Amino acid sequence: MPKIVDHEQRKIKIAEATWNVIVQDGLEKASVRNIAKEANMSAGSLRHYFSTQSELFAFCMQLVSDRVKNRAAQKSYDGSSLEAMETLLSEFLPIDEDRRTEMEVWLIFSSKTLVDPTLEELSQLIYDEMRQAVSTVVEGLIDIGLARGDLDKQLEIERLYALIDGMAIHGILHPDRFSVKKTQTTLQYHLKALCK
Structure with a gap:
């Protein structure tokens, strides 16, 4: 057989x-x-x-994205609205071994997107998907009435996205200086700062 x-x-x-x-x-x-x-x-x-190496790297990048999306979809979002939003955004941060490996690989592959059109196209698609997750959080704060009245939705989406990316980079490059605890505290602080 x-x-x-x-x-x-x-x-x-x-x-x-x-x-x-x-x-x-x-x-x-x-x-x-x-x-x-x-x-x-x-x-x-x-x-x-x-x-080709490009085909392999594209599959690797897509696998990172799929795993993040699958984990996010399978989470139970208990607790307050802010806690649920923090849980969702934490999927993009290196706060445990799996997420650290995924983010490290993602960062390394991201440098290849500058010279590989196939990877660049995939990176744009995944960028848009992640931006949508961030948009969901900011729009959610507005929809449930927690957001500050003077909040500029589009600017806050961009700022939160930049914060998530920056924290992921710091957490990978300088884990001794930007610890998991600091990552979580910073995210909590920022989400609260968006609220009334």
């Missing part, structure tokens, strides 16, 4: 191996040979699933 291979699971295994190589050794070490070794498969098998 022939062995049944789950091709999607195999692609995810390769993507996770790519993440591991990049996080441990840097993007420049993400060669077919090193990724195949990390995935415990041959280079030929890896090329069967991803014919």
Whole structure:
């Protein structure tokens, strides 16, 4: 009886191996040979699933995005409205090992979007999806009557998005100076500052 291979699971295994190589050794070490070794498969098998590095990196970026979206969709948003909003926005911050790895990989791949049109297009799409999540929070504060009366919705969406991105970068590049606790406290402070 022939062995049944789950091709999607195999692609995810390769993507996770790519993440591991990049996080441990840097993007420049993400060669077919090193990724195949990390995935415990041959280079030929890896090329069967991803014919180009760009294709592999696009799959890796999409996997990060999908995991964040899936986690956010499966959360139970208990507590106050502000707590629920904080829970949603925390999906984009490196506050535990999984999210830290995802954000680190995302940051590294983001630098590739400057020179790879395929990745740049995907990055724009995911940027818009994340902006929509941030918009949902700001619009939610307005809709339930918690937002300050003088709040400029569009500016606050941009400011909150920039804050989330900045905290993710600081949390990854300077975790000793911008701790998980500081990340959470800053997010809470900012959300409260948007309220009456």
